[in-house]
Amino acid sequence: xxxxxxxxxxxxxxxxxxxxxxxxxxxxxxxxxxxxxxxxxxxxxxxxxxxxxxxxxxxxxxxxxxxxxxxxxxxxxxxxxxxxxxxxxxxxxxxxxxxxxxxxxxxxxxxxxxxxxxxxxxxxxxxxxxxxxxxxxxxxxxxxxxxxxxxxxxxxxxxxxxxxxxxxxxxxxxxxxxxxxxxxxxxxxxxxxxxxxxxxxxxxxxxxxxxxxxxxxxxxxxxxxxxxxxxxxxxxxxxxxxxxxxxxxxxxxxxxxxxxxxxxxxxxxxxxxxxxxxxxxxxxxxxxxxxxxxxxxxxxxxxxxxx
Amino acid sequence: xxxxxxxxxxxxxxxxxxxxxxxxxxxxxxxxxxxxxxxxxxxxxxxxxxxxxxxxxxxxxxxxxxxxxxxxxxxxxxxxxxxxxxxxxxxxxxxxxxxxxxxxxxxxxxxxxxxxxxxxxxxxxxxxxxxxxxxxxxxxxxxxxxxxxxxxxxxxxxxxxxxxxxxxxxxxxxxxxxxxxxxxxxxxxxxxxxxxxxxxxxxxxxxxxxxxxxxxxxxxxxxxxxxxxxxxxxxxxxxxxxxxxxxxxxxxxxxxxxxxxxxxxxxxxxxxxxxxxxxxxxxxxxxxxxxxxxxxxxxxxxxxxxxxxxxxxxx
Numbered sequence: 001x002x003x004x005x006x007x008x009x010x011x012x013x014x015x016x017x018x019x020x021x022x023x024x025x026x027x028x029x030x031x032x033x034x035x036x037x038x039x040x041x042x043x044x045x046x047x048x049x050x051x052x053x054x055x056x057x058x059x060x061x062x063x064x065x066x067x068x069x070x071x072x073x074x075x076x077x078x079x080x081x082x083x084x085x086x087x088x089x090x091x092x093x094x095x096x097x098x099x100x101x102x103x104x105x106x107x108x109x110x111x112x113x114x115x116x117x118x119x120x121x122x123x124x125x126x127x128x129x130x131x132x133x134x135x136x137x138x139x140x141x142x143x144x145x146x147x148x149x150x151x152x153x154x155x156x157x158x159x160x161x162x163x164x165x166x167x168x169x170x171x172x173x174x175x176x177x178x179x180x181x182x183x184x185x186x187x188x189x190x191x192x193x194x195x196x197x198x199x200x201x202x203x204x205x206x207x208x209x210x211x212x213x214x215x216x217x218x219x220x221x222x223x224x225x226x227x228x229x230x231x232x233x234x235x236x237x238x239x240x241x242x243x244x245x246x247x248x249x250x251x252x253x254x255x256x257x258x259x260x261x262x263x264x265x266x267x268x269x270x271x272x273x274x275x276x277x278x279x280x281x282x283x284x285x286x287x288x289x290x291x292x293x294x295x296x297x298x299x300x301x302x303x304x305x306x307x
Numbered sequence: 308x309x310x311x312x313x314x315x316x317x318x319x320x321x322x323x324x325x326x327x328x329x330x331x332x333x334x335x336x337x338x339x340x341x342x343x344x345x346x347x348x349x350x351x352x353x354x355x356x357x358x359x360x361x362x363x364x365x366x367x368x369x370x371x372x373x374x375x376x377x378x379x380x381x382x383x384x385x386x387x388x389x390x391x392x393x394x395x396x397x398x399x400x401x402x403x404x405x406x407x408x409x410x411x412x413x414x415x416x417x418x419x420x421x422x423x424x425x426x427x428x429x430x431x432x433x434x435x436x437x438x439x440x441x442x443x444x445x446x447x448x449x450x451x452x453x454x455x456x457x458x459x460x461x462x463x464x465x466x467x468x469x470x471x472x473x474x475x476x477x478x479x480x481x482x483x484x485x486x487x488x489x490x491x492x493x494x495x496x497x498x499x500x501x502x503x504x505x506x507x508x509x510x511x512x513x514x515x516x517x518x519x520x521x522x523x524x525x526x527x528x529x530x531x532x533x534x535x536x537x538x539x540x541x542x543x544x545x546x547x548x549x550x551x552x553x554x555x556x557x558x559x560x561x562x563x564x565x566x567x568x569x570x571x572x573x574x575x576x577x578x579x580x581x582x583x584x585x586x587x588x589x590x591x592x593x594x595x596x597x598x599x600x601x602x603x604x605x606x607x608x609x610x611x612x613x614x615x616x617x618x619x620x621x622x
Contacts, residue, residue, distance in 0.1 A: 003357050009319055010361040014388045018363055031364045056320060057396035083391035087432045093425030097407060100422055104406040104445070111406060112345070114399030116324040117392040118429070120343025124421070130410065131457035134445060135491040137405060144397035151400070151435045174405065174443040177492035213439070243478050247471045247514050251447055281591045284476070284584065285616045300621050305595050307614035 008034045012049055013058065017082060022063040022074025050075075058082060084117055095124035103130035107139040140179050140196040142203040146172060149203070153210035155186075159201040160194055161230065163187075167194070168211040173228075180228055184214070192230045193271065224252075226279055229272025236276060236295055240264045242286030270295070277302060313350075321346070322354055324392045326372070326383060331390075334380040355381070363388065400433050409443035415450035446495030447513035455518040456497055459485045463524050465502075469517040470510060474585040478516070479503065484525040488512065500525070543579040546586065547601040550574050554596035557589070575600060587613035 011032055015023070025046055029035045035042045053060050059081040065074035089097075098121055101111035115121055142158070149156045150169045157166050167183040170191070174180075179196040191214070226236075240248050241263040249257050249264050258265040270276045277299060280287050289296045325344055329335060341351055355374050362371035362385070373384040395403070407426035410416060417423065430437035459466045466485055471478050481503035489496045495512035545564070550557055552572035557563070563576040580586045583606070590597055590610030599607055 003353070005315055006318055006322070007357050007360050009315070010322060010357065013323070014361060014363055018388045052316065052319075056316060056393070058393060082393060084394045085432045086391070087428040089425055089428055090421070092421040093428065096420070096422035097403060097425045097429070100406040100410040101403055104409045104443075106402050106405055109398050109402040111399070111402040113320055114395050114403045116321060116344060117395055117399070119328060120324070121345055122343060131461060132413070132445075132488045132490055132495070134409075135489070137409075137443070144401055147401045147441075148397040150440045151397075151433060171440045171442065174409070175493060176444075243476060244471060246516055250449060250516075251513055278592050281617065282588050284587055284591065284613055285620060288620045296621065300618065302594050303591070303614045303618045303621075306591065307611050307618055
C-alpha cells in the first residue's frame with residue numbers, strides 16, 4: 001500500500017479520535033487536505049477509508065453534529081470504545097500467551113494481531129513449546145459474535161432445530177471436537193446447550209438490555225455428549241463393571257461417580273438420549289441403566305429391535 | 308519482505324499497536340521492536356517515516372508525532388492520541404482466550420503460573436471471567452500420565468504403559484517409543500512405536516491408566532507425522548454393512564474400504580474388523596440403522612448376539 005494512503009488513514013484515525021464532537025465530511029476534507037478536490041472522488045475515497053477502518057473493528061460512529069439545523073451527519077471515534085485498557089501483563093505473562101497461541105490455533109483466527117495489541121511477540125527462554133501438537137480448532141462463523149454477546153451479556157437470536165430461539169448466552173464450550181453454546185432459552189425458560197455447527201442462521205445479537213450472569217457454577221471437567229443436548233434434562237444412574245471400569249471412573253470425574261467397588265455406580269445428567277444410549281452400550285454387557293425406568297425401557301426396546 | 312508489498316490493513320494494524328508501545332517504553336532498541344512486532348529493520352524504518360507525518364491539525368511541527376532515533380534506540384513523543392492500542396476484536400479475543408483456556412485445561416496445568424495470570428488479566432480488560440464464559444477441552448488424561456509422556460517425548464525415552472484397549476475390551480501392558488502427543492477432535496493421542504505390536508500405533512491418552520519412563524532411548528523417525536488411527540491388517544476379516552442415511556457418519560468416522568451409494572440415501576460399506584468387541588459396539592450402537600450384508604460365518608450374527616447378551620442384564 002502506498003505510504004500516502006497509510007499516512008492518510010492514520011491522520012484520519014487521529015482526527016476522529018481527538019475530536020470531542022462529531023465532525024462533518026467537509027470538515028474532514030478541509031482539515032486533512034489530502035483528499036481529491038472533486039466531490040464525487042472525495043466521497044468515494046472517504047467511504048473506502050471509513051470501510052477500511054471499520055473492517056478493523058474501529059468504532060467509527062456516525063452522529064448528528066449538535067447545534068446544526070437541519071441536523072448534519074458527523075463522524076468520530078469515541079476513545080472509550082476504541083482504546084484497550086492496559087492489562088498490565090508482565091513479559092512472562094505475555095510470553096506464556098504467545099506460547100499458548102502458537103500451540104493452539106482456531107482455524108482462520110490468527111492470534112498475532114491480538115498479541116501485537118498486547119505488546120507484541122515475546123518468547124520466554126525457559127520453555128520453547130507445549131510438548132503437545134494440537135490440531136487447529138475448527139472455526140465457526142458464529143463464534144466471534146457469540147463471544148461478543150457472552151461478554152456483553154446481550155441476548156441472541158438464531159434458528160435451531162427448525163425453531164427460532166432467543167437465548168441469553170452464558171458460555172462457550174469446546175468439547176469433543178465441537179463448539180457448544182450454553183444459555184438460557186427464553187421460550188423453554190431453562191438452560192440449554194446448542195451445537196454451533198447446528199445453528200442454521202447467522203446469530204443476531206440483541207444489544208439493548210443485559211441479562212444478569214447465571215448462578216450455575218462451571219462444571220470444571222470434560223462433559224460427555226449425553227449432557228450436551230437440547231432435551232429436557234434427566235438424571236440417569238448406570239452400573240459399570242469389567243475391564244473398562246477404571247477408565248470410565250477416570251473419564252467421568254469424581255462428582256459423577258456415586259460408589260466404586262469392583263463396579264462403579266455413576267450418575268449422569270442426560271440432555272441427549274441418543275448419545276447416552278451410545279455411551280452405555282459401548283460398555284456392551286458390562287453396563288446397565290438402573291434409573292430412570294423410562295430410559296431403561298428405551299434401552300431395552302432398542303436392543304430388542306436388534307436381537 | 309519489502310515494506311511496499313504488505314497489505315494496507317496489515318501495516319495500519321501494526322502501526323496502531325507499534326506507536327503506543329514505543330511511546331510507552333523509554334527508548335526501546337530496534338532489535339527489540341523488530342522482534343516484538345515481527346518486522347525487519349527496513350520495515351520499521353519505513354513505518355517510522357510515515358509516523359513522522361502523522362498528527363493533528365494544523366500539522367505544524369509541534370502538532371506532529373515526534374520520532375527520535377539515537378543509535379539503535381527509538382523514542383516517540385507527542386503521540387497522545389495514540390497512547391493506547393485498539394481494543395481486541397471479538398475474533399482476536401476468542402483466538403487468544405481459547406488458546407489460553409485450552410492450555411490451562413490440560414491435566415496438570417499450572418493454575419498459578421504466568422499463563423493463568425496472563426489469561427486472567429486479559430479476561431479482565433475484556434470484561435469477562437474467563438473460567439465462566441469459555442471452556443476449551445482438548446482431551447482427557449491423568450495428569451501424571453500426560454506429564455510422563457511429554458517428558459518422554461522431549462527426552463526421547465521409552466515408556467511402559469498400562470493401557471485399556473477399547474477395541475478389544477482388554478487391558479494390556481506394553482513398551483512404547485513415544486513420538487508425539489497429539490490433540491485432535493477433543494481427545495489426546497500418543498503416537499509411537501509399540502514394541503508389543505511391533506509397529507506404529509496411536510493410543511488414546513485417557514485410556515492409559517499408568518505410564519512409567521524407562522531408561523532406554525530411541526530415535527524418532529524423521530517425519531513423525533500423525534498417522535491415522537487404524538492400520539487394517541490384510542488378514543483381518545471384512546464385513547459389509549448396509550447403513551441407513553442416519554448412520555452415514557460411519558463413513559467419515561472410520562476408514563471404510565469401500566462405500567457404494569444407493570438412490571435412497573443408504574450406503575453399503577466394507578470394514579476391516581481387527582477385534583470383535585469393536586464390531587459389536589458399532590452394531591449395537593447403530594441398531595436398526597445398520598444391517599450386515601456379508602460377513603464370515605462367525606461374524607454374521609455378532610450384533611444380535613451382543614444385543615442379546617446385554618438384554619440378559621435387563622431381564
